[in-house]
Amino acid sequence: MEKISIIIPVYFNKESLKPLYDDMKEKVLTKLECEYEIVMVDDGSTDGSYDEICRLSKIDDKIIPVKLSRNFGQHAAILAGLSKCTGTCATMKAADLQEPSEMILDMLNKYKETSCKVVLGIRQERDESFSRVFFGDLYSAIMKKFILKNMPKGGFDCFLIDRQVIDVLNMMEEKNTSLMGQILWSGFKTEKVYYKRQRREIGKSKWTLSKKVKLFFDSIFGFSYLPINLISVAGAIFFLCAMIGLIYVLIAKVVGHIDVEGYTTIIIVLLLGFGVTMLSLGVIGGYIWRLFDAVRKRPPFIIDESPDKITKKNGHE
Numbered sequence: 001m002e003k004i005s006i007i008i009p010v011y012f013n014k015e016s017l018k019p020l021y022d023d024m025k026e027k028v029l030t031k032l033e034c035e036y037e038i039v040m041v042d043d044g045s046t047d048g049s050y051d052e053i054c055r056l057s058k059i060d061d062k063i064i065p066v067k068l069s070r071n072f073g074q075h076a077a078i079l080a081g082l083s084k085c086t087g088t089c090a091t092m093k094a095a096d097l098q099e100p101s102e103m104i105l106d107m108l109n110k111y112k113e114t115s116c117k118v119v120l121g122i123r124q125e126r127d128e129s130f131s132r133v134f135f136g137d138l139y140s141a142i143m144k145k146f147i148l149k150n151m152p153k154g155g156f157d158c159f160l161i162d163r164q165v166i167d168v169l170n171m172m173e174e175k176n177t178s179l180m181g182q183i184l185w186s187g188f189k190t191e192k193v194y195y196k197r198q199r200r201e202i203g204k205s206k207w208t209l210s211k212k213v214k215l216f217f218d219s220i221f222g223f224s225y226l227p228i229n230l231i232s233v234a235g236a237i238f239f240l241c242a243m244i245g246l247i248y249v250l251i252a253k254v255v256g257h258i259d260v261e262g263y264t265t266i267i268i269v270l271l272l273g274f275g276v277t278m279l280s281l282g283v284i285g286g287y288i289w290r291l292f293d294a295v296r297k298r299p300p301f302i303i304d305e306s307p308d309k310i311t312k313k314n315g316h317e
């Protein structure tokens with residue numbers, strides 16, 4: 001029997017959870033022609049979100065409450081939900097009501113019609129501030145140009161994936177990475193549906209600048225050798241310039257054009273050389289830190305509470 005799992009990562013969303021459930025019930029749940037479950041994952045909220053999730057689970061026994069021991073990040077929370085779900089396919093739904101709930105039906109229909117393994121919800125329009133739209137489009141453009149060529153224009157936040165893809169994501173157990181990047185990297189047959197992202201009406205986004213920057217670097221370091229290639233190119237260019245400067249200085253010295261070495265030239269060369277060196281160490285350090293974090297084998301998330309009382313230790317039951 002076909003069954004869809006709806007994964008909802010929750011972080012300081014207490015006020016929006018009941019409106020979210022009511023909206024989904026009206027526009028999605030009553031129209032589904034298959035079984036469903038809703039896995040709500042509290043990602044370390046301290047505003048009573050988990051209590052609200054438990055209250056909703058008493059209204060609808062298809063809601064599965066999951067509480068992480070602390071804040072691990074949205075992608076880890078989604079992965080925790082995927083590790084607990086039992087559906088033949090699963091979709092992700094944000095708790096902030098910015099994506100239309102009926103998009104779940106659109107993705108499910110596309111999944112059935114095309115026999116694809118992945119359906120992406122693509123942001124065609126965004127009713128948000130200019131800065132959010134600009135930096136969101138810039139991120140997806142950089143990813144598409146340099147990192148993942150199959151990144152859709154405008155990027156995506158929502159998806160529906162087949163059980164085979166769910167098992168692959170649970171098996172990977174990667175940290176400091178992008179779940180969306182992993183889905184694209186897996187290479188399964190993909191289709192798209194389009195939607196308009198609405199302005200947030202309830203609560204305030206906790207998607208801070210520092211988290212956005214971390215996601216950007218995690219995406220680059222996790223799926224590309226671009227940083228290493230860039231410092232290699234910078235090193236080659238600097239070496240070439242140094243050789244040209246060296247030849248020029250030697251010739252000028254031989255013909256008697258230089259009586260005293262130039263202080264300015266020395267300072268410029270030293271500063272440029274140290275700058276390239278420190279940049280190189282920073283990029284290499286980024287890779288080494290992620291390698292160290294992977295070797296420690298700490299879990300990407302830890303489940304503190306769930307209906308079956310199982311505590312997650314390593315991403316598997």
